[in-house]
Amino acid sequence: MGYRAEQLFAILRSLTPTLLGILGVLILALPIRFFEGALPTPIIPLVVVFFWSIYSPDFLPSPSVFAIGLLQDLLMGGPLGLWASVYLVTQFAVSSQRAYFLGREQKVVWMGFALAAAVASLMLWLVMSLMSGALLPVGALSAQVAVTILIYPLFGAAFRELHSRVLVEV
Amino acid sequence: MDYLGQDRREGLGRKANSRVVLVILILASVFLLLSSLYSAQASVFKKARESVLDVTSPVLEVLSGPIAYVNGVIGYIGDYFAVLEQNDALRHENAELRQWMNEALELRTVVSGFEQIQSYQAPPQVRPVDAYIIGEANDAFARSMIINAGRRKSVEPGQAVVDAEGLLGRIVHIGANASRVLLLTDVQSRVPVYVEGADIEGILVGRTRARPTISIIETSDEIEVLPGQRVLTSGAAGVLPRGLPVGVVEGDASELEVDLYANYTRSRMVRVINFRFPAIDEPAENDVVDAAAETPQDETQAEG
Structure with a gap:
């Protein structure tokens, strides 16, 4: 492989988590209505932010997280800065607990993700309730967060493989 | 497994991820959030x-x-189990609709007869724009859809979007080839409606639940609304045309919920109602009146 190609691949590798986050936002914007809309779409960007904030923050710098959140806000039509702040606060909280999570069993990390997702959704609900001036129903949000937490082991395993085999050259 | 190489430095750079940048970006997004509260329609946004x-x-x-x-295939799996009941229900409904059709055809001839003897002003013509739903906010609080028609097809903000059954929402943002529809269930959605048969005008208020509520504008008398009465757009403020079907009333007068006709989980093709409220100083278009008076008759003849 030439030097140029190698450099290109290095850039691609370093951009992969950001691109995965953007893909997650696009998935959220697609008209996916499995089982007549009974199954909510998981918030994959949250998994991306959580995973790379623990295992390799260098691959997902905060400007990337900001961009992912802002794209989601622009695409969903909600207030600007909402998802950006949710993702950034998640990154802040997770990176402060990074030392605890590193090297732990996946079950523990999963619990950590569940906690982070719960906190993120609480924040989302509070902000949206404040902005609309009424306590909003939590049903749809809790279903969506539950699905996101349930799929974490799957995506966590996939991201782990991707990260250790492709992104970081062994 | 090791720590997934977290000690290596192969990302976008070590410095980029410093705490300071993170905190600054958090502050920036909170500032954005607060500013979008006060200037949601700012031209930059x-x-x-x-x-x-x-x-x-x-x-x-x-x-x-x-x-x-894929949605269709997964939907069909459920349909297979209920195919007999569905068929039966559809047959009944079809029989009922045929009666309605005959009645409607009869009424059309009667109405066109009246139109000819009265000096009748036809309601302004609407030019519908057909579009597909290409996106949907899978978000707990933002209820919107993206359709593939925009400025190039003369879609404008505020226009109504309907599916085969009823009103879906209104256009809020437009791009060149796509636009966003704010659904009736969104917490920001406000649409003027009236209840047929009850003579009540109100505003349909979304609240992120499946059923929006009607908030009554003025109540001099006691509200007498029966469940099952139709809710239609009132056309107040002149943005939407009057009489687009919205849904039926559920619940009592204390909280008027509306069971929407539109099916958000099934609709795929929609229609943007390109409607312009007639200006007062505009001269009456006589040819439009003539055309409206003549066409219904022609169609009945053709069908009969």
Whole structure:
């Protein structure tokens, strides 16, 4: 492989988590209505932010997280800065607990993700309730967060493989 | 497994991820959030939303096709189990609708007869724009859809979007080839409606639940609304045409919920109602009146 190609691949590798986050936002914007809309779409960007904030923050710098959140806000039509702040606060909280999570069993990390997702959704609900001036129903949000937490082991395993085999050259 | 190489430095650079940048970005997004509270329609934000719509709509358009197919297949699996009951219900409904059709045809002849003897002003013509739903906010609080028609097809903000059954929502942002529809269930949605038969005008208020509520504008008398009465757009403020079907009343007068006709989980093709409220100083268009008076008769003759 030439030097140029190698450099290109290095850039691609370093951009992969950001691109995965953007893909997650696009998935959220697609008209996916499995089982007549009974199954909510998981918030994959949250998994991306959580995973790379623990295992390799260098691959997902905060400007990337900001961009992912802002794209989601622009695409969903909600207030600007909402998802950006949710993702950034998640990154802040997770990176402060990074030392605890590193090297732990996946079950523990999963619990950590569940906690982070719960906190993120609480924040989302509070902000949206404040902005609309009424306590909003939590049903749809809790279903969506539950699905996101349930799929974490799957995506966590996939991201782990991707990260250790492709992104970081062994 | 090791720590997934977290000690290596192969990302976008070590410095980029410093705490300071993170905190600054958090503050920036909170500031954005607060400022979008006060200037949601600011031109900068609007421009950004429009460009994002334009950039992403080709991708969404390509991906929404296969997804609609998968949605359909998964939907059909449920339908297989209920095919007999559904068939039966549809047969009954069809019989009922045929009676309605005959009645409607009869009424059309009667009405066109009246139109000819009265000096009748036809309501302004609407030019519907057909579009596909290519995107949907899968968000707990933001209820919106993206359709593949925009400024190029003369879609404008505020216009009504309907599916085969009823009103879906209103256009809020437009790009060149795509636009965003704010659904009736969104917490920001406000649509003027009236209840047929009860003589009540009100505003349909979304609240992120499946059923929006009607908030009554003025109540001099006691409200007498019966469950099952039709709710239609009132056309107040002149943005939407009057009489678009919205849903039926559920619940009592203390909290008027509306069971929407529109099916958000099934609709795929929609229609933008390109409506312009007639200006007062506009001269009456005589040819439009003549055309409206003549066409219904022709159609009945053709069908009969």
